[in-house]
Amino acid sequence: MSRTIERKDDRRSRRSRKMLADAFVELVGERGLDGFSITDLTELANVNRGTFYGHFSSKEDLLEYCESEFLNGISELEERIAQVPVTELGTEETDSFVHSVFVEIFTFVEEHEALLTALLGPKGDISFEHRIIDTVCTTLIDKILNEQYRVNRTPLVDYYVGYYSSAILGVVLMWLNNESRETPEEMATILVGIASLSLGDPIVL
Amino acid sequence: MSRTIERKDDRRSRRSRKMLADAFVELVGERGLDGFSITDLTELANVNRGTFYGHFSSKEDLLEYCESEFLNGISELEERIAQVPVTELGTEETDSFVHSVFVEIFTFVEEHEALLTALLGPKGDISFEHRIIDTVCTTLIDKILNEQYRVNRTPLVDYYVGYYSSAILGVVLMWLNNESRETPEEMATILVGIASLSLGDPIVL
DNA sequence: GTAACTGTTCAACAAAGTGTTGGTTAACAC
């Protein structure tokens, strides 16, 4: 059943939870979300199957646990993003600030590479992608958007926010799935370049 | 096992396949990809469980079948998209042409609403999203992009294409998940408006 | 140190789903 599990706080408990979460990310990355059984998971984690049920009610519960852990870590990033002076973009000064924020974002993503490639990979969890988009959208709306748009919400404004959130996440995902990987600095430069264009502009560095 | 199934072409066969595909879309939409068993599926489809295995080797095989059916239908759209004069965007004439192509895209999406909301919804198939992005990217690269970028591929060009593909698909998904739904015409107007902006430009209709 | 907790382990269980089979019935194509 999907009852809520109270997470124990004992060195043994933390150890078991970590073993399970690590094995989970590994298996999702290799076989996808429903490409393995709980039995497979506990064997890889070197944890008794009964122990799994002591911590999590189901695979979905463990998934939720992993995703929440990640999303909680985003809040620091959000504060930095909130400082971007969107209305004054285009000057050399603001662009270099945006660049530094993008570097932070890509660095953060790189640090969570295993989890992200697994959960956002070809057999990952589509709702995790939605949650990330929602988080980014909310951040953009609450912290960056001009007062006038925030108060006077129209479909256009919402789609505008969704448009850029999806675009940026899309680039991040392309980057993650690319084995010959650019550095966070290179990606920030690329992204600043692309975002300053509008559709149809010539592509130049 | 995942051996290939030769699809029979008999009135009875086509009927069974359709019943199974329809029930599949319905169940994926309601409970997500692994929220139901094959037994559930065949009961809803009013088809014997053995019949399922006569047509499909697994749930994933049926999923692949549904996705392919949809992706094959995109080719007409691709030809229209290929006619967009990207290098000359910005004029009133070209913008109205782009508008009409967007209307076609949103209309096409609306016609496949059930399948798309199910497979791209919160418990859908993330790899389907990737396949659509890939298809759109390939179309953009092969047909729209200037000769100079097509030949002289750089990471920037690839990310550029991915950026816009993700952005547009993101807007389409927002639209699908929005119950108070704009018309395809309204969406085309919105999208043309957004795409002509660059990040930081004031939002105006 | 030692005693009281409490998480882990192990074996066992019924229940459900899976993938396959062989025999029967009925719809289809020609």
Place this chain on the structure above:
DNA sequence: GTGTTAACCAACACTTTGTTGAACAGTTAC
């Protein structure tokens, strides 16, 4: 109308699931 073939049905061994109770062992508090 007749041969073909898909759908149906019951049964099968097998795997996974979620739960249980008792024994064991790491942790915490005194």
